[in-house]
Amino acid sequence: MLLRRFCASSLSRTQYNHLLSKFTRNPCPRLSFDRNWLRFSKRRESFGSPLMASSSGFDEVRRRDYVPLPPASADKVELLKGLEATLGSPFSSDPLSPPANPMIIVISGPSGVGKDAVIKRLQEVREGIHFVVTATSRARRPGEINGKDYYFVSKEEFLSMIEKNELLEYALVYGEYKGIPKQQIRDFMAKGYDIVLRVDVQGAATLRSILGNSAIFVFLVAESEEVLVRRLVDRKTETSDMLLVRIATAREEVKCMRDFDYVVVNAEGKLDAAVKLVESIIDAEKARVRQRCVRL
Numbered sequence: 527m528l529l530r531r532f533c534a535s536s537l538s539r540t541q542y543n544h545l546l547s548k549f550t551r552n553p554c555p556r557l558s559f560d561r562n563w564l565r566f567s568k569r570r571e572s573f574g575s576p577l578m579a580s581s582s583g584f585d586e587v588r589r590r591d592y593v594p595l596p597p598a599s600a601d602k603v604e605l606l607k608g609l610e611a612t613l614g615s616p617f618s619s620d621p622l623s624p625p626a627n628p629m630i631i632v633i634s635g636p637s638g639v640g641k642d643a644v645i646k647r648l649q650e651v652r653e654g655i656h657f658v659v660t661a662t663s664r665a666r667r668p669g670e671i672n673g674k675d676y677y678f679v680s681k682e683e684f685l686s687m688i689e690k691n692e693l694l695e696y697a698l699v700y701g702e703y704k705g706i707p708k709q710q711i712r713d714f715m716a717k718g719y720d721i722v723l724r725v726d727v728q729g730a731a732t733l734r735s736i737l738g739n740s741a742i743f744v745f746l747v748a749e750s751e752e753v754l755v756r757r758l759v760d761r762k763t764e765t766s767d768m769l770l771v772r773i774a775t776a777r778e779e780v781k782c783m784r785d786f787d788y789v790v791v792n793a794e795g796k797l798d799a800a801v802k803l804v805e806s807i808i809d810a811e812k813a814r815v816r817q818r819c820v821r822l
């Protein structure tokens with residue numbers, strides 16, 4: 527009855543009768559082997575076995591039903607030809623897994639945790655990574671290179687970029703604009719590069735609201751607050767007042783960790799271990815069956 531209902535919509539009467547006769551011959555049909563004969567069932571494996579993936583190949587086998595196969599001890603070429611003939615199509619050498627999508631990796635964390643250090647090392651050890659150069663309206667400092675450290679643009683140019691919706695995210699920090707150019711991301715993703723973005727924790731929250739789950743969000747932490755503070759002090763780039771603000775901000779920022787996908791501890795003297803973990807995250811993401819898909 528069930529069979530009739532299922533078949534009525536999709537099979538011709540002849541096909542239906544043929545199928546019915548097979549089912550009555552073998553009430554619990556499945557892929558089964560005789561000694562030198564291969565018999566195929568009508569049952570579909572739930573995960574779509576590669577042998578049954580092609581419906582045309584499957585139909586072909588069904589039409590022939592019993593196909594003589596060389597024994598397993600036969601010449602390999604002969605055996606393969608026999609298997610192909612039985613299945614009704616040649617074995618494909620196409621990859622069975624689809625190519626991984628280029629991805630966006632957002633690296634964030636409190637000031638002084640080592641975002642720059644991790645990204646710099648990541649670029650050294652891994653190919654196919656593009657670290658996005660941000661655009662800024664602030665003046666170029668001695669030693670900074672346009673296009674490498676930042677894209678230095680005038681305030682008018684920056685405002686025009688905002689107007690034309692050319693920035694993925696931007697912020698006004700101490701009177702100067704900083705933003706992520708979309709086109710740069712599109713260009714490098716089109717070439718197959720994975721994109722690395724470095725943003726502060728507030729920037730990561732903005733990017734999450736824009737990109738949702740299409741990007742990977744990694745939160746960097748030191749092993750303890752004490753180590754983080756020592757690292758900031760040792761860097762000698764901040765006044766005491768600035769240190770106070772950064773440390774107080776860091777205390778708040780650590781609470782945002784749960785909004786990220788991964789947390790990576792950048793422990794003292796263990797930069798390479800942190801970078802390795804970031805690499806493992808990227809590798810695992812590339813092995814996902816349901817890939818993240820970025821649309822900008």
Ligand SMILES: Nc1ncnc2c1ncn2[C@@H]1O[C@H](COP(=O)(O)OP(=O)(O)OP(=O)(O)O)[C@@H](O)[C@H]1O
Nearest residue numbers: 637638639640641642643757761793794795796797
């Ligand atoms: N694993 C580590 N062990 C020891 N020192 C480290 C480690 N990682 C980074 N550092 C050092 O800590 C200091 C801060 O690192 P870095 O400038 O990369 O932090 P950041 O997160 O980019 O800071 P900010 O957000 O303030 O720019 C640097 O002097 C860096 O060399």
